[in-house]
Amino acid sequence: MEPRLSLVTLGVSHLDRAIEFYRDGLGLPLETRDPDSDVAFFTLGATKLSLYPRELLAEDVTVSPDGEGFSGITLAHNVRSAQAVDAQLEEAIEAGATLVKPGQEVFWGGYSGYFADPDGHLWEVAWNPFFDID
Known part of the structure; x- marks a missing residue:
């Protein structure tokens, strides 16, 4: 594996609220938000932050979306x-x-x-x- 982290995807419960928090609240630059899709991308230097509905992300990973508590990631x-x-x-x-x-x-x-x-x-x-x- 090449030493690089390209994308961090966060599963979110309300995509529009999450976009507002990261774009308007924290001032991160929104790169892409296609109104016909369920994903938003923010540019963070060489890495991108992706917001995607939690249920759809869990479906893609083939796990339950019902996780709770500390995920072990910060x-x-x-x-x-x-x-x-x-x-x-x-x-x-x-x-x-x-x-x-x-x-x-x-x-x-x-x-x-x-x-x-x-x-x-x-x-x-x-x-x-x-x-x-x-």
Whole structure:
């Protein structure tokens, strides 16, 4: 396998609400939203974020859509400072996210916090002084 992550797809319960959260609330650039399809794509640098109805995603994977609890996956957004962590968490909350863990110093030497999007997908916002985001 080539070392690359091309697409992250989130199964969402209300596609239009999810698009509004990511586009209008967090300001991510919507690349494609065909009104005749059930998918939306956002460009995140070399990676794309895809939103797709949870039931249809589960059908495609051939699993039940009734998962609950911690899925074992988080998404991360690294920022340039500890102050930027708090600002990004606040932006997400104002857009409709739920604060899961406020920004705080963490054991690995950085500063991070977590929010859940309207469908419960967990996002870490982190400043890592050892990680170059340029």
